[in-house]
Amino acid sequence: MDKSSRLIRIILADDHALVIEGLRSLIDQQRDMSVVATVEDGDQLLNFLEAANEDPSKPQVDVVVLDLQMPFSGLRALEELRKRGDSVRVLILTAFADGERIRAALELGADGFALKTESPTQTIDAIRQVAQGRLVFPRIARRWMTHQQNHTIALSPQLSPRELEVLAQLSEGLPNQEIGSVLSVSENTVRFHLKNIYEKLQVSNRTEAAAWYFKTYKKNI
The missing domain is CATH 3.40.50.2300 (Response regulator)
Incomplete structure (x- = not known):
């Protein structure tokens, strides 16, 4: 190359x-x-x-x-x-x-x-x-992701433990391949979980999914 x-x-x-x-x-x-x-x-x-x-x-x-x-x-x-x-x-x-x-x-x-x-x-x-x-996301963006009040993301989706693990890694900025490596699953499996996560959270992209995670699980950022 x-x-x-x-x-x-x-x-x-x-x-x-x-x-x-x-x-x-x-x-x-x-x-x-x-x-x-x-x-x-x-x-x-x-x-x-x-x-x-x-x-x-x-x-x-x-x-x-x-x-x-x-x-x-x-x-x-x-x-x-x-x-x-x-x-x-x-x-x-x-x-x-x-x-x-x-x-x-x-x-x-x-x-x-x-x-x-x-x-x-x-x-x-x-x-x-x-x-x-x-x-x-710098700290200021994470703060707004956590505290903004008008977001349309669902408040209590039924995410599985594995989906939460995938979402946690996504919120750290990892791409699919690295998420798979951390969780010892294939990249295709990560994509499958992300598809389900997006549907459950009613979001359309990684950024919105990460925003939901910060708002729900990292309120003290």
Whole structure:
């Protein structure tokens, strides 16, 4: 496998040139990452990803680092991506730990959050974890996942002990393969349990399932 095939391919979506240049410079220093494009608004992001999906010869994207406050907001772009069924991983990068935006991004299936006030090392680590299929939530996001009052998730689903074990590992950010390794079951078995969990919790993605777990079992975070 050549080096380029192992790179985490990233698109930066932010309307602040200083943020874009700072992130690009930081990512360019990493041996396992590459910025394939930068965009200034959600419309440009959607157009780029649509073109990439339609033409495999165009640069493909593994992770979108998405600002919420840019024109054609990041939330609208995230919503449209999920409606399309786009499987690209999305890391929300924001300067504001705004509870309503966090709630909305969680419900729309964001894969993680990083604050612009965090260290460069933390930001790079968040990108890597999201690229690996992990969920990344800083403390502020976990707090809102625990305490937000208007969530529509069922309060008392009948989860089996094994389903709770799977959900506990998912809430730690582990992808399916690693959950299977921890629990000594196959990845297909993990997928089967997750399907049942989603149905019982009345959720549609890993992020919402993790939100339910934090709210129900980790109230002291």
